[in-house]
Amino acid sequence: MMPLQALAVTETTPGGSLLVLGIVMPAVALVALIGLGGRGARAIVIAALLFQLYVAVRVALLVAGTQSPLAYVVGGFHPPLGITLRADGISALMMVVSAAIFLAAAGFAWKDFAQPGGKPEARAPLIFWSAMLAMASALNLLFTSSDLFNLYVGIELLTFAAIPVTAIKGGADTLRAALRYLLFAVFGSMLYLFGIVLLYGAYGTLDISGIAAQLQPNAATLAAAGFVTVGLLAKTALFPFHLWLPPAHAGAPAAGSAVLSALVVKGSLFLLMRLWFDTFPTLREPADMQLLALSGALAVIVGSVTALRQQRLKLLVAYSTVAQIGYMFFVFSLAPKGTGEAIAATAWTGAWLQVVAHAFAKAGMFLAAGLAAEVLGHDRIRDLGGLSRRAPLAVLAFALSGLSLMGLPPSGGFNAKFMLLVAALAGGQWVWGAVIIAGGVLAGAYVFGVLARMMAEPAAGASLQAVGRGRQWIALGLSAVAVLMGLLPLEPVAFLAIGRAL
Amino acid sequence: METGFDIALALLLLCVGGWSVIARNMMTAVIVFIAYGLLLSLAWVRLHAIDVSLTEAAIGSGATGLLMVIAAHKVAGDTKRVVQLSRGFHVLAAVFAALVAVGIAALAFVLPGEPSSLAAPVLERLPDSGLGNPVAGVLFVFRSFDTLLEKVVLLLALIGVWALARDADWGGVPGLRLFRERHSVLTLLARTLPPIGFVFAIYMTWAGADVPGGAFQGGTVLAAMWILVMVAGVRRPPRISSPPLRLAIVAGPVVFLAIGFLGFLAPGAFLAYPEGFAKPLIVAMETALTLSIAVILGLLIAGPPKGEDAP
Numbered sequence: 001m002m003p004l005q006a007l008a009v010t011e012t013t014p015g016g017s018l019l020v021l022g023i024v025m026p027a028v029a030l031v032a033l034i035g036l037g038g039r040g041a042r043a044i045v046i047a048a049l050l051f052q053l054y055v056a057v058r059v060a061l062l063v064a065g066t067q068s069p070l071a072y073v074v075g076g077f078h079p080p081l082g083i084t085l086r087a088d089g090i091s092a093l094m095m096v097v098s099a100a101i102f103l104a105a106a107g108f109a110w111k112d113f114a115q116p117g118g119k120p121e122a123r124a125p126l127i128f129w130s131a132m133l134a135m136a137s138a139l140n141l142l143f144t145s146s147d148l149f150n151l152y153v154g155i156e157l158l159t160f161a162a163i164p165v166t167a168i169k170g171g172a173d174t175l176r177a178a179l180r181y182l183l184f185a186v187f188g189s190m191l192y193l194f195g196i197v198l199l200y201g202a203y204g205t206l207d208i209s210g211i212a213a214q215l216q217p218n219a220a221t222l223a224a225a226g227f228v229t230v231g232l233l234a235k236t237a238l239f240p241f242h243l244w245l246p247p248a249h250a251g252a253p254a255a256g257s258a259v260l261s262a263l264v265v266k267g268s269l270f271l272l273m274r275l276w277f278d279t280f281p282t283l284r285e286p287a288d289m290q291l292l293a294l295s296g297a298l299a300v301i302v303g304s305v306t307a308l309r310q311q312r313l314k315l316l317v318a319y320s321t322v323a324q325i326g327y328m329f330f331v332f333s334l335a336p337k338g339t340g341e342a343i344a345a346t347a348w349t350g351a352w353l354q355v356v357a358h359a360f361a362k363a364g365m366f367l368a369a370g371l372a373a374e375v376l377g378h379d380r381i382r383d384l385g386g387l388s389r390r391a392p393l394a395v396l397a398f399a400l401s402g403l404s405l406m407g408l409p410p411s412g413g414f415n416a417k418f419m420l421l422v423a424a425l426a427g428g429q430w431v432w433g434a435v436i437i438a439g440g441v442l443a444g445a446y447v448f449g450v451l452a453r454m455m456a457e458p459a460a461g462a463s464l465q466a467v468g469r470g471r472q473w474i475a476l477g478l479s480a481v482a483v484l485m486g487l488l489p490l491e492p493v494a495f496l497a498i499g500r501a502l
Numbered sequence: 503m504e505t506g507f508d509i510a511l512a513l514l515l516l517c518v519g520g521w522s523v524i525a526r527n528m529m530t531a532v533i534v535f536i537a538y539g540l541l542l543s544l545a546w547v548r549l550h551a552i553d554v555s556l557t558e559a560a561i562g563s564g565a566t567g568l569l570m571v572i573a574a575h576k577v578a579g580d581t582k583r584v585v586q587l588s589r590g591f592h593v594l595a596a597v598f599a600a601l602v603a604v605g606i607a608a609l610a611f612v613l614p615g616e617p618s619s620l621a622a623p624v625l626e627r628l629p630d631s632g633l634g635n636p637v638a639g640v641l642f643v644f645r646s647f648d649t650l651l652e653k654v655v656l657l658l659a660l661i662g663v664w665a666l667a668r669d670a671d672w673g674g675v676p677g678l679r680l681f682r683e684r685h686s687v688l689t690l691l692a693r694t695l696p697p698i699g700f701v702f703a704i705y706m707t708w709a710g711a712d713v714p715g716g717a718f719q720g721g722t723v724l725a726a727m728w729i730l731v732m733v734a735g736v737r738r739p740p741r742i743s744s745p746p747l748r749l750a751i752v753a754g755p756v757v758f759l760a761i762g763f764l765g766f767l768a769p770g771a772f773l774a775y776p777e778g779f780a781k782p783l784i785v786a787m788e789t790a791l792t793l794s795i796a797v798i799l800g801l802l803i804a805g806p807p808k809g810e811d812a813p
Contacts, residue, residue: 012771020772027654034657035752037743048784074647075765075773080620081627121743123672127665134658141651153651160658164665175666198609204618219612366520 254370
């Protein structure tokens, strides 16, 4: 058990500048992209994303090697005046996951978003690649910043990068979805900002460890925690704030949907977990945490049942995201303060495995759904027949992702849900255990429903387009990672506890 | 005397705010909202937050108001697309807004009596940077990382507005055409005011190091001049693919990033300034930022590129 002060960043550690580069280099690439007017756009993006992966892997190796977090004092100004960056085990994990999925999505979108050679800059490529770079930068900021206002800037950057992606296709429906996303997101931002204003007023600092060290359960702090939480829930699309997600995620191009569902909603979730477990750990009253878990349970049930009733494949996959986000909220109730540390560690690992397994599974599934739409020219679930002939690897990717979403062994989804289940039963919270099992059954129903259609004979008169193998392999690769995570031993992962106060 | 002024201002704010909510004509509501923003900036002056006041007047009242005027102008007389809200709905909105206000006011009282703030340490360490304005110190010294990333957010906001264009119109001219006919008064203003505004903007940016002002305020004044010229039809907005325009958009972030990386070399941390060079570097940064902010704000208001014949 480390004291709370262990969260404080005192000095820059060796390799700490990697944290700055992870945030700033995508911004450098973004400026080049806009300044050069589309010339060499894809080369700039791929270089930036490869560098991003290098940075993430270096950070993870350094954290694992030293068994302690990396830290950076920006500009040499210490809190409370200045801003610090800090990467612990979960930060490093999420940086690697994010970099890998961005690269895969960029590879998938390589052909669709090529700038036409010798012609003037085109609209979709500039918007798509700019947004990808900005999202990559914003996520790294959310994973590493220790300053509440700096994190607000990260949330804003993530939002303003994600919304154009949902509007790329144009047309009234996608614009309406993008506008709805904007309204929910701005509502969330305002609540978050209001909450941190209260915290600054109460504690005179925006530094997470500075607030944690002097935390009092007074009215201002409780109100602030409430505002910040509701604001972040709106961005994470937890039930009942999920209404914006399905049309927005389903309306984006496939590679964009993959990044939005796999990573973007996890940015605000990451911050929420960081706040409740590292900043306000002593405020975690069981009743409030049960409320978060209840919202999660309702998300699992409502999201899965709604997914079952969808006629369009991309909307089904989007509603499945609503459901899968719900599981992650059980950790708030399953890892309470003061109970057996083994249970808490099991729930903690289960929740992060769920975050990562869902990221890979959902990215693979959205890419597979995008390929299905390309082969068939539509994404009506009823008429998916013939897909297994034209794009067998995409169907396999969908199936493997489905395996992890259902939580069948061997898969990362199974490990995650099993560990959450074990923690629920060990803590006597069998209701959440029942929801975890019910959610798996419902996911099985919608995944097998789609797979059966994909395996069916093509409808008479359907014209099927061919799609390349390369992009099918990318989808399959992502799904395979979700499944391979099932080979991990079913026990708490020590890496996830590096640098934590618990 | 001062208390009397404050009470009168607060009452006036309430009345004007209420008027904006219950006004039935959209254009009336927008104009009253602009007036409301200007009164609010006065309130900020009374709270000794001059920088906030300038921003409120420029962005909260000016830029937001202009966007609302454009929106109201676009749908004026269009009874099919504009939903007429009932009187009851307006009252409901007013009640909701009042509840939010009461809630916020109540929270002000739950904070500890002695406000905790970093004002003292900021003032104590400000002289090291050579700056005199503590707000500039926070924005460009202690928390310049936030400021840098906010500029990236501004780029993304522009990309978001441009994303609303049709594929075929990409690279073209923004669709801001408020006044199709020549309007003598507006034209006169658009020809005479910009030189004065230009000098004023430069002054605000330059003075921002020591007194309220700075790149954002200066950039906003420049943007206002540019918008006036565009709205009056004296000069058309440039094509969004124009290389000089793109350079102007990224100039601020490029200089900011470059100075940030310079910090790695000396004195050894990102966004740290070499001893004795803080002020000149910050002024260079602010100059480039003024240009970029002016161009981006102007383009945000000018809207997505639009073909000539598009409705």
